[in-house]
Amino acid sequence: MIERGDPCRDLGSLVVPRAGSLAATGDLWEPYRLLDSSGEPIAAVAAYFGELQAAGRSAATQRSYGMALLRWFRFLWAVEIAWQEATRVEARDFSRWIQIGSKPARPHWRAPDQPPVVKTKRTNPVTGKRPPGEKYASSTIAHCETVLRSFYGLHLDAGTGPLVNPFPLARAKRPHAHHNPMDRFEPQRVGLFRPRQPKRIPRQIPEEVFNDLFARLSTDRDRALVAFWVSTGARAAELLGVLRSAADPGQQLITVVRKGSRALQQLPASPDAFVWLRLYQQQVHGLVPAGPDDPLWWTLRRPFRPLNYHAARAMFVRANALLGSNWSLHDLRHTAAYRLARDPETPITDVQWVLGHASLTTTQIYTTPTPADVIDAVLAHHRRRSEPQPQAQPERLGYRPESLDVLFGRSKP
Incomplete structure (x- = not known):
């Protein structure tokens, strides 16, 4: 067991089991419950779900937030730390684990006793999209950071959690330094452990x-x-x-x-x-x-x-x-x-x-044009460049016939 606060926690050999679950109840007042490994609901998460419902968040939002909390609690159970005692060290290690580590293997629902089969993920030849891989997506990681910062912020205000939020905001920079007036103003402060999100172009079906x-x-x-x-x-x-x-x-x-x-x-x-x-x-x-x-x-x-x-x-x-x-x-x-x-x-x-x-x-x-549109446009450009271009014939210089008629008196009255 690694001591608390030890910066040398061995995350490479850490095994995060698929303990606990997020259970749908069918109750309008409590659509979802986060259960621990013994099947008991976690009261801190239930209070957080109540705050979400009071703020007008839908049941689908509670499910999404519950999955993020489930990943965090599974990590805490693996390192044997209570959620009230989590510090910035645990938040940092969780952020490292979820970015570098693999998802916990999930057995097939038809054969829960059989070991899961790892399949090779290849890009689809029709759509060009990759299926979900073994690693967590960057959007999932950023969503987890937002949910956990909000979760601990609630309990910090209520006095039921740690004295310091394990997921703090990043240090404030000089506001709007070197800002282009043609661009919109971006949020200045984000989570300290929040990864950068790649800018993706939405895919359309041709x-x-x-x-x-x-x-x-x-x-x-x-x-x-x-x-x-x-x-x-x-x-x-x-x-x-x-x-x-x-x-x-x-x-x-x-x-x-x-x-x-x-x-x-x-x-x-x-x-x-x-x-x-x-x-x-x-x-x-x-x-x-x-x-x-x-x-x-x-x-x-x-x-x-x-x-x-x-x-x-x-x-x-x-x-x-x-x-x-x-x-x-x-x-x-x-x-x-x-x-x-x-x-x-x-x-x-x-x-x-x-x-x-x-x-x-x-x-x-x-x-924004899609990659397929850009590729078609550039290929059309190359085709136009490869085709022989007709040479422009130089315009012959001379006098206009009507001008000569006037000069030599040949114009008709």
């Missing part, structure tokens, strides 16, 4: 690939869902939460509840999306509840249940498997954003409103 993917959808419900996602730009969960009364085919509008603000917003959709929706509704007519406050999307197998995100994602994964691709449901939102942003007759502010972005800067990333 038109011809999307048509192939759409042709592999097997039901009218799936075609209606994908058509709405790619024409409205709504998030997957926003569209799945739509009620039956929220679809207005006459106005070509569908009303969703926005993820962040929880506000109702009408989104315009394409005509073919409502055509597929009508075909799907005719298929399930009399089989599922059709009241104005009933869900719009249902499973297709008995017993009929409201369609959730995991079932919709499984549907899209099956269609991807037929094409050999690994597009995600969120790529449909990116595709809709790119289509709108590249329409010269659609203002960028309209695109911002449709996507529900709080800042126009977020929407402007869709005006």
Whole structure:
């Protein structure tokens, strides 16, 4: 056992077991509980979830924050440190471990007793995307740092945690030094153990690939869902939460509840999306509840249940498997954003409103050309350079005939 505060903790040989779990309760007042290795709920995390709910955070946010806390508590259990006694040393070592170490191996749900099989992760030849690897993504690491700093900040204010936040902010620099007035002001202070995030360009589904993917959808419900996602730009969960009364085919509008603000917003959709929706509704007519406050999307197998995100994602994964691709449901939102942003007759502010972005800067990333567009443009440039260019013929100098006629008196009266 390494002594507390020892800067030479051997992280290379540290084994972080998959102890504890984040359990869904189905209770509106406590959607999730973080359980320790003995199955007992952790009271400090329950209090933190209560604060999140009071601040208007959704159950999905509590689940996301709970997964970050679960990684932290598993690390503390591995180094045998209580969460109240964690210092900056433990926070530093956790940040090193989560950036360099590998994810805890997870056995397959069909064979929980068998050792997990490590598969080689290769770039998908259709999409160019890499599947989730053995290391934690940089966005996951940054999210963990934010959640843990907030978690300890709550207990620091309440007097139920350590006297000093283990995840402090970085030292303040000179405010806005060498700032370009054409650029927006970035936040000056971030977490001390927060890694830098690479700037990624969202991926869109090319038109011809999307048509192939759409042709592999097997039901009218799936075609209606994908058509709405790619024409409205709504998030997957926003569209799945739509009620039956929220679809207005006459106005070509569908009303969703926005993820962040929880506000109702009408989104315009394409005509073919409502055509597929009508075909799907005719298929399930009399089989599922059709009241104005009933869900719009249902499973297709008995017993009929409201369609959730995991079932919709499984549907899209099956269609991807037929094409050999690994597009995600969120790529449909990116595709809709790119289509709108590249329409010269659609203002960028309209695109911002449709996507529900709080800042126009977020929407402007869709005006950036994708790598495929840049490659095509540069290859076209090389083709033009390789083609023989017609040589311009020098213009012959001479007098204009009408001028000579006037000079020699040949002009007609």
